[in-house]
Structures are given as C-alpha cells and as structure tokens.
Amino acid sequence: MRRIDVIGIGVGIFAAGGLAYLFFKLVGLDTISAGIWSQTLLVGGLVGWLITYAFRAVTHTMTYNQQLKDYENAVLQKRLEELSPEELARIQAEIEQEKQGKAED
Structure with a gap:
C-alpha cells in the first residue's frame, strides 16, 4: 500500500x-x-x-506471506524445469523409495 x-x-x-x-x-x-x-x-x-x-x-494469510509462498513455489518450479530427465527420474525413484519406507513403518 x-x-x-x-x-x-x-x-x-x-x-x-x-x-x-x-x-x-x-x-x-x-x-x-x-x-x-x-x-x-x-x-x-x-x-x-x-x-x-x-x-x-x-x-498466515497476509499479503506478504502469500507473496513469499508464491515466490518459493516459482523458484521450485523453475528448478524442477531445469532438471535433466535422468535427474528427474532419480529424484522420483528416491521419493518412491521413501514412500515405501514410510508405508512399511
């Protein structure tokens, strides 16, 4: 303002x-x-x-908090787009492994 x-x-x-x-x-x-x-x-x-x-x-629904959240999401999206297909596949495999590990606990 x-x-x-x-x-x-x-x-x-x-x-x-x-x-x-x-x-x-x-x-x-x-x-x-x-x-x-x-x-x-x-x-x-x-x-x-x-x-x-x-x-x-x-x-945490004030304008600053929303702008910060949008910025963080944009940065993460840009980093995700910059990953090579091999890196993306490796990260997805790690995520699946963690999900299976948590499901067994």
Whole structure:
C-alpha cells in the first residue's frame, strides 16, 4: 500500500466519523450523545479491523506471506524445469523409495 493510500484512508475514516456525528445529530441526539455514539462506531470499527488483522497474522494469510509462498513455489518450479530427465527420474525413484519406507513403518 502506498503512502498516499494510507493518507486517503485516514482522511476517509476522519470524514466518516464526522458524518456519523452529523447523522446522530440529525436523528435527534444532543451534541454529547452524538459524539459518544460516533466515537463508539469508530472504536468498534477499529477493534473489528484489529481482530481481522490478528486472525490474518495468526493464519498466515497476509499479503506478504502469500507473496513469499508464491515466490518459493516459482523458484521450485523453475528448478524442477531445469532438471535433466535422468535427474528427474532419480529424484522420483528416491521419493518412491521413501514412500515405501514410510508405508512399511
């Protein structure tokens, strides 16, 4: 995310708080109650976002983790494509041998 995107999101959240305040004032709440309810909405939104962030961090589904996984898969695929048929056959034989060894245990 670019710096300008973060600034835009911050301004948008600030504006949303102001709009929520105005909405509550129009609904008929007094100034203090409208301020409390608009702050409650913003804090609730922040807590909700933090919960989703923590969930993505714990489950490793964040953008960086996905990019790293894609990169590792691309590197392994490139190495696999660079193997000669003989090397590939040897590796496949080793894998089959390991599978049979694990099946016997």
